[in-house]
Amino acid sequence: MIEMNGEFIAFLILSIMAIGGAVFMLNFVRVVHMVLSLAFTMLSIAGIYVLLNAEFLAAIQVLIYTGAVSILMLFGIMLTRHRDQEAEGVRPWHKFFSFVGVAAFLGILLHTLYRTPFTEETADVGRFSVDWLGETVFKQYVIPFEAVSVLLLVALVGAVILARKESKS
Amino acid sequence: MMPVTSYLALGAILFSVGLYGVLTKRNAVVVLFCVELMLNAANINLVAFSKYGLYSNQTGQVFTLFTITIAAAEAAVGVAILFALYRNQNTVKVDRYNSLNG
Incomplete structure (x- = not known):
């Protein structure tokens, strides 16, 4: 069982922020809000990198993803037609089958992950x-x-x- | 100690959310951004295995650097292709791009 320590709590908060941003991205109606919430997800992933002792990658993640790629996507939205919102219920069956397929994929993936006996060894983090x-x-x-x-x-x-x-x- | 499984599960969940977005969203810019999310989920796995594992070392971070570079190039070219398509078809809905439809 996982003991409650600082790293676990930080991981919990950061992963909830990341998944929450991604799920909000799926539910928002306006396209600009989607890009902003996904930028929030990228920022949380930078925090995950810090937890994994990859500080340089965290800085790169903030620079490239939350900075450059988000702005690029905002340019892409602003220079094309962004007034029309996501149409609801055009193809309900398509959404349903996509959801079932992705949920089955995720189920298989998580099942396999939690059954695989990963080693408990950790790299010598002090030398990173x-x-x-x-x-x-x-x-x-x-x-x-x-x-x-x-x-x-x-x-x-x-x-x-x-x-x-x-x-x- | 945090087990590596939690990080891998986070990567799997983010990948699935991105995959669902790619399959269902109709705005081409959002589809591109969901692809970026999937690439990021893969990066989490690489960095996690650079810390946990039998022969874990910092090489995983080197691979992640290269992946981020390729992803940035992909985003730039994707947005450029999107502009060209928008100029020709006057729409950003991916299901309207059906000129190859027989």
Whole structure:
């Protein structure tokens, strides 16, 4: 049984915030509210990273997801048609079957997770450091790093070309 | 000590919520954002296994860094494709994008 300690209480609060934000996202009517509640979920996930001794990733999560991606999605909403709200009851059977399928998937997943005997061992958390992370990325994983930088450049150029207005010719 | 199962369960729940959103939401921007939520759920698993496990070390965080990068690129390209589609079809409802329908 899980003993009540600080880490467990923090995990409980953060996970309730994360799941609550995601579920509210499903229930909100206006699209802007959905994006804001999902940004709240991303912020809670950053807290989960801090619990898992990944402070650098938590900072990155706040910067990229709650900052950049949320603003990008808000731009996407504001520049397209956002006045019309989610129509209710257009395809009730579609929603029902989606819910049943996803619930069955989640049930199987949780059942498997709670039956699997995971090891109780923990990594030597005291040796986790940003120094190690940077050295590993720039030494052992330098080729994937360069590949990712090329991919980011290609994605940037591709996004500009795709979103540009087409010329008349 | 917190067992790893709690973190994995949180990841599974967030993934399922994102999957349900992708399947049922009709606004294309919200569908894109639900895909981001699913990627985040996978990231939670990677970071959890970087702390708990037999040979756990910080390499899981390196993988998460790469995943976040790819997800950011995916979001940018997705929104760009959405703008192009909106300019052509004048709608953001995913079930209106049926020009490939036979």
